[in-house]
Amino acid sequence: MEIEAIEPHGLCSGVNAAIAKALVLRNVYCLHELVHNEIIIDELKRLGYRFVKRIEDVPDGAAVVFSAHGVAPSVREYAVAHGMKVVDTTCPFVARAHKAVRNFVKRGLKVAVIGDTNHVEVIGILGEVPNGQLLDVNKGKRQGGVRARVGVVAQTTMNADDVTRQVEKLRKVYDVESVAEVCFATKERQDAVREFCVRAADGVRFAVLVLGSQKSANSRRLAEVARQCGANVFMVGTMDELRAIDFSGVERMGVTSGASTPERFFNEAMRFLRNAPNHVAIIMDGSGRWAMQRGKRRGEGYEAGARMLVDVLKWCGARGIRYLTVYAFSTESWKRPRAEVDGLMKLFARMLKASEREFFKNRVRFRMIGRRGDLSPKLLGLVEGLEARTAHFERELIVAISYGGRAEIVDAVNVAIEKGERLTEETLRSYLYAPDVPDPDLVIRTGGESSTSNFLLWESAHSEYYFTDTLWPDFSEKELDSALESYAMRHGAF
Numbered sequence: 080m081e082i083e084a085i086e087p088h089g090l091c092s093g094v095n096a097a098i099a100k101a102l103v104l105r106n107v108y109c110l111h112e113l114v115h116n117e118i119i120i121d122e123l124k125r126l127g128y129r130f131v132k133r134i135e136d137v138p139d140g141a142a143v144v145f146s147a148h149g150v151a152p153s154v155r156e157y158a159v160a161h162g163m164k165v166v167d168t169t170c171p172f173v174a175r176a177h178k179a180v181r182n183f184v185k186r187g188l189k190v191a192v193i194g195d196t197n198h199v200e201v202i203g204i205l206g207e208v209p210n211g212q213l214l215d216v217n218k219g220k221r222q223g224g225v226r227a228r229v230g231v232v233a234q235t236t237m238n239a240d241d242v243t244r245q246v247e248k249l250r251k252v253y254d255v256e257s258v259a260e261v262c263f264a265t266k267e268r269q270d271a272v273r274e275f276c277v278r279a280a281d282g283v284r285f286a287v288l289v290l291g292s293q294k295s296a297n298s299r300r301l302a303e304v305a306r307q308c309g310a311n312v313f314m315v316g317t318m319d320e321l322r323a324i325d326f327s328g329v330e331r332m333g334v335t336s337g338a339s340t341p342e343r344f345f346n347e348a349m350r351f352l353r354n355a356p357n358h359v360a361i362i363m364d365g366s367g368r369w370a371m372q373r374g375k376r377r378g379e380g381y382e383a384g385a386r387m388l389v390d391v392l393k394w395c396g397a398r399g400i401r402y403l404t405v406y407a408f409s410t411e412s413w414k415r416p417r418a419e420v421d422g423l424m425k426l427f428a429r430m431l432k433a434s435e436r437e438f439f440k441n442r443v444r445f446r447m448i449g450r451r452g453d454l455s456p457k458l459l460g461l462v463e464g465l466e467a468r469t470a471h472f473e474r475e476l477i478v479a480i481s482y483g484g485r486a487e488i489v490d491a492v493n494v495a496i497e498k499g500e501r502l503t504e505e506t507l508r509s510y511l512y513a514p515d516v517p518d519p520d521l522v523i524r525t526g527g528e529s530s531t532s533n534f535l536l537w538e539s540a541h542s543e544y545y546f547t548d549t550l551w552p553d554f555s556e557k558e559l560d561s562a563l564e565s566y567a568m569r570h571g572a573f
């Protein structure tokens with residue numbers, strides 16, 4: 080079965096922001112589920128979150144979180160009147176729908192809300208509409224022979240095509256003023272599913288797997304869109320549910336996830352489906368030779384290599400690989416000609432600045448391993464700033480700079496000596512540069528050499544190795560897939 084990650088998928092900006100706000104809080108009340116996903120809810124419960132369905136269930140004066148779906152004005156008023164400390168994570172798209180309704184109401188228009196009347200978001204929006212101003216589609220179509228003017232808003236996570244149809248229907252009867260907007264994230268994800276289905280329906284039996292909770296409206300809509308496009312649809316909320324599915328007969332499958340599904344679940348599912356590694360490490364060798372073969376400066380080879388890294392990071396993400404560690408600059412590399420070293424340091428600085436937007440877009444955490452004290456204060460500042468700003472993302476790019484496998488072990492041992500500790504494998508591991516990162520499953524070396532070059536000596540004790548003659552700037556998605564296939568074939572035989 081051919082597996083494809085449908086892009087974009089997963090956590091939207093609204094949910095991401097809500098989670099980032101929520102994760103720093105402890106022992107608070109949360110009105111409704113912060114987002115409709117059991118994995119995230121379980122994590123918040125571990126932080127002491129208490130989820131309640133009514134604001135009246137929150138004690139006076141307590142801290143309460145309003146979810147990304149927003150709340151009715153009466154709920155806010157109640158919270159203020161009872162001295163609660165409110166942490167509001169309402170998504171800006173939902174807040175915009177509230178504002179539009181308030182505007183309609185102020186101008187005396189009747190209001191129609193397209194959405195699921197039981198959904199928390201719709202309940203909150205309806206709370207903005209006073210009695211008698213909600214549109215009854217069976218009454219008041221004409222005011223003195225003129226079509227009545229009405230305001231229309233939609234739940235942000237509706238099926239965009241359904242919303243368009245409903246608005247058109249209303250237009251036949253009313254003079255519609257519409258802000259019937261499905262949010263950008265929802266629309267983008269639905270469009271990507273449609274586009275996959277059009278491409279996949281090429282005489283093959285194709286399917287769409289939606290990763291998301293049944294409680295999540297936007298996940299259910301993704302499944303609905305795929306079904307409307309003729310796909311066989313599977314929807315699962317946990318790895319156990321995924322393991323229980325029989326995919327036999329499916330020739331091509333697109334995988335997507337709802338806007339409240341954590342990337343961790345997506346990655347784990349992709350790895351399971353593809354038998355892919357969790358952590359890939361790469362010795363990016365051959366950029367200098369690549370440049371020389373083309374009569375270019377070595378620096379141009381390193382720049383081409385840096386561009387390749389951006390692509391490889393993207394390809395790894397699409398394959399569910401959570402950790403990518405790359406060997407960029409070894410402790411021995413300081414012995415290279417001064418001009419070359421300076422050029423490389425400048426290139427790192429440029430890449431760090433240029434990549435920040437991509438890291439945020441693809442939710443990638445950046446980390447450095449190596450001897451930080453060897454870097455200039457300016458470069459170290461850039462590195463540590465980016466590390467801090469991306470620390471909450473789940474996927475990781477770990478760049479080894481001024482790194483040596485032996486140096487890492489020596490540094491770890493020295494920390495233990497300073498602490499007067501007798502080392503075991505576990506304690507030594509805890510003093511490595513990134514002790515929480517699992518060992519690499521697969522180490523790829525490009526450039527035709529077949530040594531380990533002092534890279535991740537401790538961590539790669541049980542890793543699979545894949546060597547290729549391809550020079551790093553010429554590495555390709557196909558070559559990555561060959562390495563992953565080779566891993567998949569050998570994996571488990573160890």
Ligand code: SF4
Pocket residue numbers: 091092093094147170171172173235236262263264265297338
């Ligand atoms: S799905 Fe849209 S409206 Fe809902 S939280 Fe995400 S961005 Fe906001």
